[in-house]
Amino acid sequence: MRGLPLAAWAYVCGVVALAAAVIATSSFTGVDWTKLAVLALLFLICDSAPARLNVERARVSLSFAASLAGVVLLGAAGAALLGLSALVTGQRFFAPEKRAFNGAQFALSGFCAGTVFDLLGGDRFHPEQSRWVENVIGPFLGALVTFVLVNLLLMAGVLLLSRQAAPRELLHESGQLAVGCLGYGMVGLLIAGLWPRIGAFAAVLVLLPLFIARWAMDQAYVQQQAHAATLAALCQAVETKDFYTRGHSERVSRGSVMIAQEIGMRADRVEAIRYAGMLHDVGKLGVPTKVLQKSGSLTEEEFAAIQLHPMRGLEIVREIGFLDEALAGIMHHHEKVNGRGYPMGLAGDEIPEFARVISVADAFDSMTSTRSYRAARTVAEAVAELRRGMGDHFDPVMVEAFLRALDRDGWEPPRPVVLPDDDVVETTQQDHDDPSAPLRVAGDEARR
């Protein structure tokens, strides 16, 4: 937070001053201080263990539940005071200006939400009356939406002014955040509803399952990371034999994701294509090493062995359940739009979308990597080759998308291969991925 721009400093000071003014001018005659103390404790416990959403940096904590319970139980002034307790949060950042801003921000959100709740008539009902839930749900929803809106807007302001985030990504992330906040906020109503009967024990009953859910989510996250790491390591193991193709899977995966995002695929499909790109060549292991190492033309049988590798790959990964759509991508990544590819000779739209994406990334990485029979081509040369193959080999939509993404994000080609000095190094002489140097098959020079 050091080196904050002047505008951000002014903004933070303004928010803090506003919160201070609101608290200074409110009257606290009706506030139940024991309730406030217990809720503040609850708030701090929840705030010290924020949940991890899949958005980087952003964390939603269950403290939203405590705040909203405060809105119902304590009224606007009490909720503002409750928000102030964020000043002493147990989260591990100690910058005083961050704490001040957080406290002020929660106080303001709580005050606004409380005001809306009272305006909509929520304070006229008491949980011990009959039909309390039905009566209070409307005002509560109003208060909840206000709370989340004020909270997100104040946060967005500081992130924008301190240039920690661009407006575009903020919009993208706040959608997810808002859902998490609204969900957690609803829990506040549950706590408030049970409070008159069983006191703070209501919070235990409500929050215990949520903390366990949080723990399970964290476990799931850890497992997912482990899964991705294991997959990458195993793919790497498959590649280690050939110095020239090391890292190929990783880069094809990256390229495929670039295209997928550019053409606006859904997040779960992007995730699937990430794995598909990684796994697209595992079947190459089924191609005898001597075929890959052969220099000169291949016989028909040897070419057939190479053509079979997508099927062998499919054979390996078929049982991985999450890959449903990705399987088609792996199997058909060597089909060409003109129908002259393999293994099935599909053409145009018959080729699955995943396969058309992977095909472009695959060819591009192959061309920009060093091969035993040629040096790496430059990105510009490879782009020209992709353009030449548009509509013939590649799907023009995918190529265009890739080139746009390339312009924006750039591409880091693999470092030149340095072969170790000993003689045992194995290198391949045949690269089936390279569209600029098609496999040479004896007796059929025209095959491409």
Place this chain on the structure above:
Amino acid sequence: MSSTQIRARRERAAWQTIDSGQLLLIATAGLFVVVAIAEVAAAGLRQPNVAIIFGVLIALGELFRMVMPGNREVAPIASAGAMGYALLVGIGPEGAPPDAPLGVVPAEHSPLQVVAVTSVGMLVGSLPHILVGRSPRPDAMARRLFTVAVVALCFRPMLTLGLPWQLLLAVMGLVVVLSCFTDVLIAAMIRAEAVRARFGIALRDEIDAKMALCAATSATAMLIAVATTAMGEAALLIFTVPILVTQFAFRRYAGIRATYLQTVRALSRVTEVGGYVETGHSRRVSRLSVAMGRELGMSEEELLELEYAALMHDIGQLSLGDPIPGGATVLASPAEQRRIAELGAEVIKQTGVLDRVAHIVQLSSHPYRTGPEALGGPGEAERPAPVPPLAGRIIKVANAYDDLVGDSADRDRGAAVLERLRLDSAAEYDPTVVEALSRVVDRRPRP
């Protein structure tokens, strides 16, 4: 498509191999249900609209049941709903007489009505599963029903005492803890019989696997009961939110765990496709290893690591230029075996998360007891070589057995190989592990 077929086959297998303990459990539960429904039919349903709301919740929960790691079927929403119904004290303040205890209309249903409503809800919720061809797991359903019955039978008689809120909450807490123990105990008994694990180990595994979910379910059950008592049936819907979130989180966790195992299983086949080992070798070794590990009393967590290590024990061969002739590492020289294991461990270490698995693979090529001549320099002769971990010793034996027997079902060949391993044991192989192998092999169904 293929995965559902496999799942279907596995389920059918589970259905066919019902053990006597399970049969007893299911029969008792069935009898219980019949008695409960007959009783309710005779005496009439008390407060039918509450019963119907809870029945619908239970049916929905049963519809969204899920399978946790270790092939455990759970239905947290149904369990929480049913237990909440069993713990229900009243049904809201609306229309309550001014002198009513706690200021609410008391709930009048009997424990048998709880059992009847729960069983009907569970059956209705299972219908869609049966319609799409997923056969139900009667043992898991019976276990869930018993848990609810324990809560109902222990708690409902307490209501006549007219306790205040604080005491009621304490009693509720005690009862749900008791029901959790019942659940875990029954599950452990079924599991011990089904997978031939010792009861103590099965119990510990169950506690490890279930405790978190049990706590969440129980807390939500109490929440549902208290909220419905205090605020009427309308509150019920909002108050199932926490358990919905929990269910979502656990579902995700279970899904990723399953995918992880699938991925390792699938990718362990690259050595087969590459022609390094015989088809099915990794999978046979892993199955054999897990059976032996269970025989030797390993816990579920250790078994998972053992399974991963067994699946990947040959992955180091990928770094070799050419496959070992025949793919059988048991016939390779000790130095070469060790190199493969080292290379494999290197690959697995790359993941950054499977360090223990890498350690197992690395030591799985080491002999059980290393003589002084096997060690490098004369100076090291005094220091005894570390004994490889149990998982490593198991994989070494399972690998040797499978290399020599292959997928042949010939029992004489198996016996001959076992004899050979026995001769080598004490130096190369751990004798107790070889004995475990012989028990596992003996138990296999004759072809």
